[in-house]
Amino acid sequence: MTDWNLIDDYFANRLSGDARTRFEQALQTDPDVADAVAFYLAARSEARQEAQDKRRAEWLGRPIPTPQRSVWPYVLAAAASVVLLLGLAWVFWSQNPSPAELADSYIARHTGPGAVTMGAGTDSLQQGLDLANRGELAQADTLLTDLYGREPTQSDVLTQLGLVALRRGQYDRAIGLFQTLSARTDLYANPGLYYEALTRLKRNEPNDKKLAKALLQTVIRRNLEGAAEARELLEQL
Amino acid sequence: MWFSAQVPSDAQWIEELRAGGTRRRQAENRLYDQYAYLIREGARKHRLDQEQTATAYADALLALIEQVVSGRFEGRSSLKTYLYGLFSNKCVDQIRRKTTNRESVHQGVEIDGALLQLPDESRSVVQQLIAQYDAGQLRQRLRLLGEKCQSMLLAWGDGFSDDDIAQQQGYNSSAVAKTSRLRCLDKLRELYRT
Incomplete structure (x- = not known):
């Protein structure tokens, strides 16, 4: 009779050391045990x-079953796409500033500290320029308006008054002042059209960009004051 | 314990597979479903038909389960990586089988890892004795056993404990299950000899 229990316990490691040794000896000596194993x-x-x-x-x-894959790779891919698009948009917009941003950079060349003053003819004009350069625009406006009232033929006063109005965000007023300036035919150098173009770019109302481009082209064609900058500006628009 | 829709961690899979009984069966089925998408991938990659790849996948999963249950899976890689490796090898086996028609070759009894438990001096003798047994005939006799005996021996062969068998078969204790199982083994030997 085969002792299956002993064999089963041996392979399940349930035998004690002695019993295990006895079993292994029997395995060597008894062919029936070997055959049973x-x-x-x-x-x-x-x-x-x-x-x-x-x-x-x-x-x-x-x-x-259809694949049950995690949605995370898709979410991550979508997020990566959004980040990529935002990055591309940022690069695009940073390389292509808006008309208003472009206008700001060109306006800064003609206003504020270090700007070309075109030569202040009177003490009051110099005082007005100083105030404007320090950013005290309201006071500069008052002083220049008063001066313009007294000396309407002074084109420098009109120019500076227009620039102050532009910097104060009074775009309609600035355009009116620059149009008055550009209408003058007695001036050797007249930046009226150029400044009007900058003001329209800054205001950026419907049609302003188109009009500004036309004004800049006129400035270039007639080689008016600001023609070099107008050419540069047009390339960026 | 399963977490509803989450994919269990490797530790959870291993725990469930080693728990035995119905927990193991459920884990096996869920594991099968979890990575069954490999069947389609394997068919495409190895240019096998879906049935062959499904067989390779089932074989790979059975090998993985056996290694986990027996404690031979050491966890040096993740279960998924390990399964993928086994699956690739089984696909290659399928390709070889297709090209060399190995199915017709007679196969003896597969040598069990349990042989390594035997002392060196007895191992080769037992190995030779095993080789004398006709695997096909032994399998046929196994199928001739009663349903209860058969399922008990199959569960034993599949690595289920006597405790699991007692629960599955409705025995009072694992000791009773063990006695019945060994009686079935004896019956199988008698059948084989006739």
């Missing part, structure tokens, strides 16, 4: 194969 292992191997065949057949009978 061989059968035990062969049967277990075939039982495993049979169990796996059944399991395999069960699985192969199932429909293949």
Whole structure:
């Protein structure tokens, strides 16, 4: 009679040291024990194969499920796309400033500290320029308006008054003052059209950009004051 | 314990597979579904038909489960990576089988890792004795056993404990299950000899 229990306990490591040694000695000396062990292992191997065949057949009978992949790769890809687009937009916009931003950079060349003053003819004009350069625009406006009232033929006063109005955001008033200036035919150098173009770019109302371009082209064609900057500006618009 | 829609971690898979009983069965099925998309990928990559790839996938998963349950899976890579490696090898086996028609070759009893438990001086003798057993005939006799005996031996072969078998078969204790299982083994030997 085969002692399956002993063989089973041996392979399950349930035998004590002595019992294990005795079993291993019997395995060497008793062919029946060796054959029983061989059968035990062969049967277990075939039982495993049979169990796996059944399991395999069960699985192969199932429909293949559609992939259940995480949505995170898609979310990350979408986020990366948004970041990329924002980056591209930033690069695009930083390389292509808006008309108002362009106008700001050109206006700065003619106003504020270090700007070309075109030569202040009177003490009051110089005082008005100083105030404007210090950013005290309201006071500069009052002083220049008063001066313009007293000396309407002074084109420098009209120019500076227009620039102050422009810097104060009074675009309609500035345009009116620059149009008055550009209408003057007695001047050697007249920046009226050029400044009107800058003011329109800054105001950026519908049609302003188109009109500003036309004004700049006129400045270039007639080689008026600001023609070099007008050419530069047109290339960027 | 499963977390509803989340993919279990490797530690959770291993715990469930080693828990035995119905927990193991559920984990096996869920693991199968989890990475079943590999079947389509494998068919495309290895130019096999879907049935062959599905067989390769099932074989890979069975090998993985066996290694996890027996404690041979060391966790040096993730379960998914390990499964993918096994699956690729099984696909290659399928390709070889297709080209060399290896199915017709007689296969003996597969040598069990348990042989390594035997002392060196007995191992080769037992190995030779195993080789004398006809695997096909042994399998046929196994199928001739009663349903209860058969499922008990299959569960044993599949690595389920006597405790699991007792619960599955409705025995009072694992000791009773063990006695019944060994009686079935004896019956199988008698059948094989006839």
